[in-house]
Amino acid sequence: MVVDGADFTLWFGEAKFYNSIADARLDTIVNSVFECLKTDKLKKESAIITNVSDLDVLPIEASLREKIKSALQPHNSIDKLKSRIHVPILVIHECEITFDETELTIQYRQKLIDFHQERAEAYFTKQMAKSHTLHKYHDITFHAILVPVPNKKLIVDAFTQHVALFKGA
Template structure:
């Protein structure tokens, strides 16, 4: 992943408010794009979207069938993006943020995309409900389960952060988690992605509707990806230590505010301390420019 990581730490190490507790189960990741010829690198950013679009809009079998057919892959992926209701979906950047989160999950966390959500939003309505991304991370013959939230906002003031807390709270309801688990076990992608049969069987058994969600919570991670328009970035024309410092300070302030709100509202959920939360922040200079270019690219590939 060719974006610079300027924060990648436990929230307990970067928290600026001693009154926030618990902090042990929270992490902060901040990424930035760079500049060229006095401009933020829009093309590099768009390339990242299209390099990762198949992960979220095509099933594993579809991706496998189009190996070494890059143009066909992009065309097939574009067919599953929602352009029919622009006011509610693509023009707000919702799918764009989901795709970037998928790319970050793959390249930064080495995650497997077990439920490509844009594919299932297009093809099976029930499977679209719930998290914006569903991944499994395999490590040391064990696994963790990642249910992502992805947002693209014009700003990340406190009101925006409060709305995200509400989304996270809803995603952690037992019936929602059980629904996500049933989707994972009922789609075929998990069979294709986890080669180790013993581990795959263990994952499927733990996600069974008969299993208690309480036992699963220590394995649950909630990545909260916030792509956001940023005045600092808009008014910058080159990469520098000063720019990095300004974004670092701003993102730490926003992470501090977000987790303070989250703890106040949802820390009473049973097993809250067992769940791991990651706030992931990425600043852009202008949301409208990015979304308009993305929509034009989708329209182009849909016509192929």
């Protein structure tokens, strides 16, 4: 949840790590996003927010606090919340362009921009094709965040080793 003045938005995110963001992989991301936007999932998330006593200690106006709690009541329709929902879609992916580069040159930067703009457009084309399956889809705000990495295996291995150190502690 993000408070902005006298109003609020709800953020329900998706984060995935892929070897590739080729067209064949985009359907998996779209399906995952639509899965998190099912009514039962959104109701569950809303219930978690309203059951958290942290809302009572937030430094916000009491009227806004009550507005949030009221909007998230389980008897209210999720449809009323759709215009407040933002979905950041974080896709970390292995990228050949990034693998081959060692310096952020103007040419490299432009290659990244061109590639990721095309991939984002391809993603949203696929998502729009499925939009008819989600009531009030057009009321929701989506944010594609594409993060290229040179080698997925190296990052996963380093993360796994780091976590293993904490497990043993």
